[in-house]
Amino acid sequence: MKIFYLLTPALLLATAAYAQAPSDSTAIKQVLEKESATWRAGDVAGHAQCWHLQPYSR
Numbered sequence: 001m002k003i004f005y006l007l008t009p010a011l012l013l014a015t016a017a018y019a020q021a022p023s024d025s026t027a028i029k030q031v032l033e034k035e036s037a038t039w040r041a042g043d044v045a046g047h048a049q050c051w052h053l054q055p056y057s058r
Contacts, residue, residue: 031050038046 035047035050038050
């Protein structure tokens with residue numbers, strides 16, 4: 001019984017730690033949709049707004 005009380009919170013914490021928030025998934029999908037739409041439309045300025053240059057990406 002003690003093991004049950006120890007494992008249950010551990011499993012709940014592990015699940016919460018590795019779960020991706022739905023807002024993250026939604027935000028990623030929105031950026032990808034905007035990026036693909038601007039690319040197909042040839043909107044260079046709109047496509048550039050989808051990206052944030054990082055120092056390690058150069």
